Amino acid sequence: MAARLPSSPPVLPGFTHVHILGKGGFADVFLYEQNLPRRPVAVKVMHADLVDDRVRSAFRSEVNLMGRLSAHPSILTVYSASVSGDGRPYLVMELCSTEIGDRFRQRPLELDEALEIMVRVGGALETAHRAGTLHRDIKPANILTTAFGHPVLSDFGIAANMHLGDHEAAGVSVPWSAPEVLRDETAGTIASEVWSFGATLYSLVAGRSPAEIRGGRNGTDELSARILAHDIQPFDVDAPRTLATIVRKALAKDPADRYLSILPMVEDLQAVQEEMGVPVTPIDLQERPWSRDLDTGVEEPADELPVRVRAARRRAPMRGAQQIDISSSTQAATPPSRKGLVSVLVGAATAVVLGAVAIVAVAVTTIQGAIPVVEEVVAEPVDGGIAFTWTDPGLVDADSYLVTTAAGDAVIQRATTFRLSGASGEELCVTVAVNRDGRSGDGAEACAEVP
Numbered sequence: 001m002a003a004r005l006p007s008s009p010p011v012l013p014g015f016t017h018v019h020i021l022g023k024g025g026f027a028d029v030f031l032y033e034q035n036l037p038r039r040p041v042a043v044k045v046m047h048a049d050l051v052d053d054r055v056r057s058a059f060r061s062e063v064n065l066m067g068r069l070s071a072h073p074s075i076l077t078v079y080s081a082s083v084s085g086d087g088r089p090y091l092v093m094e095l096c097s098t099e100i101g102d103r104f105r106q107r108p109l110e111l112d113e114a115l116e117i118m119v120r121v122g123g124a125l126e127t128a129h130r131a132g133t134l135h136r137d138i139k140p141a142n143i144l145t146t147a148f149g150h151p152v153l154s155d156f157g158i159a160a161n162m163h164l165g166d167h168e169a170a171g172v173s174v175p176w177s178a179p180e181v182l183r184d185e186t187a188g189t190i191a192s193e194v195w196s197f198g199a200t201l202y203s204l205v206a207g208r209s210p211a212e213i214r215g216g217r218n219g220t221d222e223l224s225a226r227i228l229a230h231d232i233q234p235f236d237v238d239a240p241r242t243l244a245t246i247v248r249k250a251l252a253k254d255p256a257d258r259y260l261s262i263l264p265m266v267e268d269l270q271a272v273q274e275e276m277g278v279p280v281t282p283i284d285l286q287e288r289p290w291s292r293d294l295d296t297g298v299e300e301p302a303d304e305l306p307v308r309v310r311a312a313r314r315r316a317p318m319r320g321a322q323q324i325d326i327s328s329s330t331q332a333a334t335p336p337s338r339k340g341l342v343s344v345l346v347g348a349a350t351a352v353v354l355g356a357v358a359i360v361a362v363a364v365t366t367i368q369g370a371i372p373v374v375e376e377v378v379a380e381p382v383d384g385g386i387a388f389t390w391t392d393p394g395l396v397d398a399d400s401y402l403v404t405t406a407a408g409d410a411v412i413q414r415a416t417t418f419r420l421s422g423a424s425g426e427e428l429c430v431t432v433a434v435n436r437d438g439r440s441g442d443g444a445e446a447c448a449e450v451p
């Protein structure tokens, strides 16, 4: 693609232009100062020559869709969106550092830092997928860093969906694109996102993308040809062998051989953190549009790896994205390699049962699609809380339980036991549903009073 001069910054009421931050395939990003509240912001302005009624309408529906993801702590905050006086759609975003994408080639990230970033960003991606949204452009440059040092995923799919043309012009980043995307067999699936996520992990740690040869020819055509031929360079970094296995699985040539979704891959990354003896980063999953803080003081056993389905950190609504039919993903039911790591708050097996009372069980027996339904949840008072148990209604390897408390906490786990702490006399309730492919079936609820 020929080099292009940046477009002129539009006059935006309430904002003062400062300077350009960067050029993208379909938009330029400028630093503006917002007048009230007074703060620096990054404003992404679409190129005038791409804008027509179809693009305007796609832009509107996509940024509205992104409102569903706005609360995730590892997704870039978009403050607002509109159309400038001269007709160009624009997004007003949190100003971030582009350091990760800028520096990985010169100075690959330390392994522990890369793992932490990828677990956080993986939680964001899994959340987007569960909301029916693909990113379509996962790459190091789309992981930005907030002023408080948190990695955030930026640039959800607008570019890839706004216009057609050659890969580069259409916003496809070849070094991080799965072979089936480069072959135009698909515009994106969960499996292609797993490939790009794996390629991004590879890049951050190795300092080059998987098909890049140091000192070799690494133009778009050469990289594309190597990716199509599955000519992936050895992952020769000083890291536990398990990490190389994870990368190999994510970058498998056949989509069916890759991770079924981002979550099991991120759990495997947590296992590497555990193996390395570094803090295990929680996976933030937003299953529902909670609006409250979920920090309810529920205890997590020290030997379990944390997965939180957390409440929204209140953030301004809206980012750009593309809704997809996840069911059309080219996935096969390959089991995640590390089962059971998502279980949290479990441990009732060893709990002291104070009363022999099995209380309550509200069974909901409706079958929702093919998702199995937990028939009955039994609530038993235990020391300082309630132990909830249920029978496996027939989960397959990729399924999990979504356990939701009345307080709004939710966790994803594979175990059939869930323990909740509470004060004496307090009534505790949970709802247990099966989660399959990002969708939850009907739930069974149980409540009991803490002795």
Ligand SMILES: Nc1ncnc2c1ncn2[C@@H]1O[C@H](COP(=O)(O)OP(=O)(O)OP(=O)(O)O)[C@@H](O)[C@H]1O
Pocket (backbone or CB within 6 Å): 021, 022, 023, 024, 025, 026, 027, 028, 029, 042, 044, 076, 093, 094, 095, 096, 097, 098, 137, 141, 142, 144, 154, 155, 159, 171
């Ligand atoms: N929120 C932000 N804060 C600071 N800089 C940003 C922000 N968003 C984007 N940028 C800068 O603007 C440049 C262009 O952003 P954009 O998202 O359009 O680029 P891209 O991802 O490289 O292109 P494309 O969208 O075509 O794939 C980025 O490379 C980055 O340097």
